[in-house]
Amino acid sequence: MLRELLTGLTRIAGVRGALIVSGKDGIVVAETVMEGVDGRAVAALTGSLAARMRGVTGALGHTDPGLLHLQGPDGGLFAAAGRAGLLVVALTTADVNAGELRLALLRAAERAA
């Protein structure tokens, strides 16, 4: 089932890889990535970044981030929080349809467990 979720995400143009990551320790639970994408690195870096973001929202008394999106000139990293501390992650090119991917990630995060 996780594989199906990820395959659905990678069908979106501009998605170079999709992963389910343990948010607590940044370990890959499942992945579908293009050649040249290091899934373990994506998972570890996403886990660290998400933890930092939890620090920010926590300091404000807000919930943990439901979705985060890091953007650079050459691409983006998206992560949506699922159940049981899992993150649904997508690594993208710069021209991905962010709105479409956001919705797909939030849907996938609801199902990921």
Next chain:
Amino acid sequence: MSADDIQALTAQLARDPSSLVFLPLAEALRRRGQLDAALTVALQGAARYPEMAGAYDLVARIRSDRGEGDPAFDAWTTVLRLDPDHLGAHKGLAFLCYRSGDHSRSLRYLKRAVELAPGDTALRTALERVREAANAQRVPGYAEPAPDPLRALEAEPGLALLVDPQGRVLAGGMRAADGSDAGDAVAAALAGVSREAERAARLLGLGPWRRISIEAEPANFELRTPTIDSVLLVQRPREVPGGRLALLADRASTAARRWLEELR
């Protein structure tokens, strides 16, 4: 460099993708006007060596040659993060600012470049020209209003916070969900975020990070880096559309950058 030399370097890079030969190869392609190929080689090199200032300098020069001012600016800003005394980056940023009509910023970068290379007469000449241009822009009797990011940041207190890399508050404030002041705690947390974002963006080949969007309850957030040594966080209730929040953050970031440069 001849076409044969370029072919040889290309073959060498294909045999050993971790080789530093990408630097002379991309430079040679740039000089021959093969900017697409030069950019591809330079970006791959920069992704492989994310801590190498020279790789980003090369990317910046190629971007600049392609007329891509914003990406070139980002790349040279990254160079200065890695090497604050990089002469090429100061010169490049001075050129970009001059080209965009921002003579006062151009002047600042050029002054630093002259400090770094006091014997460079061409730089001194450029400095004088830009100084004249900056002075020529001033109209007698007109006092330019000081840029004031605080007006943008503090119009609604507690919704925008500007911090330095050490996690200290520069301007603005941040209100917690219960209405209490959480500025210092958030500033401390943001210092780590900036470092982590920079590392992730570099290692994943995204280029220097520009923005982070965060969705939470009961508010959404946008993060920006107005300058190489500051981070801006803007929050708004979830009812505010994401695109609008991003625009607000962009505007506050521009104002904050001007304000910080004015302070210096």
